[in-house]
Amino acid sequence: MIRESYRQKSENELVKASLDGDKQAFSEIVSRYQNMVARTVKGMLGDSVFSEDIGQDVFIKLYYSLSDFRGEAKLSTYIQKIAINLTLNEIKRRKRFFSTFSQKGNSEMYEFEVADNETEGKKEAAELVSKALMSLNPKFRVIVAMRMLQGYSTKETAEMLDLPLGTVLSRLSRAQEQMKNILRKL
Amino acid sequence: MKIPELKDLIIRSLDKESDPEKTSARIEEAGVIWKFSEGFQDKVLETIFSAGDSVVRKIEFVRNLNSVFYRIAITGVAAIVLLMISIFVIQGSLSFDSFLGLGDSYDESIVYLLTGN
Numbered sequence: 090m091i092r093e094s095y096r097q098k099s100e101n102e103l104v105k106a107s108l109d110g111d112k113q114a115f116s117e118i119v120s121r122y123q124n125m126v127a128r129t130v131k132g133m134l135g136d137s138v139f140s141e142d143i144g145q146d147v148f149i150k151l152y153y154s155l156s157d158f159r160g161e162a163k164l165s166t167y168i169q170k171i172a173i174n175l176t177l178n179e180i181k182r183r184k185r186f187f188s189t190f191s192q193k194g195n196s197e198m199y200e201f202e203v204a205d206n207e208t209e210g211k212k213e214a215a216e217l218v219s220k221a222l223m224s225l226n227p228k229f230r231v232i233v234a235m236r237m238l239q240g241y242s243t244k245e246t247a248e249m250l251d252l253p254l255g256t257v258l259s260r261l262s263r264a265q266e267q268m269k270n271i272l273r274k275l
Numbered sequence: 276m277k278i279p280e281l282k283d284l285i286i287r288s289l290d291k292e293s294d295p296e297k298t299s300a301r302i303e304e305a306g307v308i309w310k311f312s313e314g315f316q317d318k319v320l321e322t323i324f325s326a327g328d329s330v331v332r333k334i335e336f337v338r339n340l341n342s343v344f345y346r347i348a349i350t351g352v353a354a355i356v357l358l359m360i361s362i363f364v365i366q367g368s369l370s371f372d373s374f375l376g377l378g379d380s381y382d383e384s385i386v387y388l389l390t391g392n
Contacts, residue, residue, distance in 0.1 A: 112324055119316045131309035144311050148319045211306025214281050218307045221285065237288045238307070240299035258291060265289035272282045 092117075100164040108155055119148050122168050125239065129172045132234035134179060135223055136215070143179055147172045169239075169249055173231060180227045217275060224271045229264035232257060276305040 106114035288298035366373035
């Protein structure tokens with residue numbers, strides 16, 4: 090009953106209640122946006138336990154920066170920006186780590202645990218997309234993940250990443266070329 | 276959806292003219308669904324509401340450590356560049372001798388300095 094009442098609240102109401110220390114309100118925010126964050130984080134980092142940690146960090150950071158949210162943009166955009174930044178930081182961190190300590194690519198760290206998929210075909214599809222995304226240059230990966238997994242338009246992606254529209258369009262076109270080559274090998 | 280069909284859909288989804296909402300929905304239908312594990316929401320809430328300020332302090336610490344590292348690295352590089360410029364200005368070259376401060380010295384004077392003869 091209580092949960093139902095939170096489901097009907099608007100984004101701004103939930104943010105305000107969370108700022109007042111209402112745990113249920115923040116729980117509703119997590120519930121509404123966790124799948125969106127999972128698509129971004131797992132799309133860019135692979136489906137592994139590490140992605141869960143980054144996902145948690147996204148919501149922890151959101152909680153402690155809620156007071157900075159002015160309600161000018163959608164809450165989903167605000168969360169998405171946090172998710173993208175934390176994921177890109179993690180990609181950079183891993184790149185540094187692997188270039189320092191290992192000759193192997195970091196793709197070996199990813200496990201593909203697609204437990205929720207019903208059939209083998211679906212599991213295969215998820216693995217294919219994950220492998221293809223992991224093989225992409227991170228600069229292109231974020232744009233592809235936004236478009237292919239989240240369904241954002243080029244304009245929305247540009248706003249989300251604070252990039253000029255032309256840059257997103259050119260990266261999209263280069264990403265498509267790179268993707269063609271990757272998928273040919275998979 | 277068969278794999279060649281999915282590959283084609285992935286490539287087409289990156290066309291500028293494609294409808295991203297439609298294609299992402301089709302990709303999801305094919306089985307590309309990523310979710311966090313059961314209990315993710317509870318874990319997040321537990322971390323925030325049980326640990327309180329220590330979590331934010333930890334995050335801030337790691338973030339500050341990263342920025343401090345870069346600042347130190349940049350300052351170090353700047354100091355090395357300044358040092359090289361000053362060596363070049365004073366000694367007139369960047370040879371190994373200049374680095375050791377021996378650019379203007381003759382071999383004989385070094386021998387005299389070391390041995391006294």
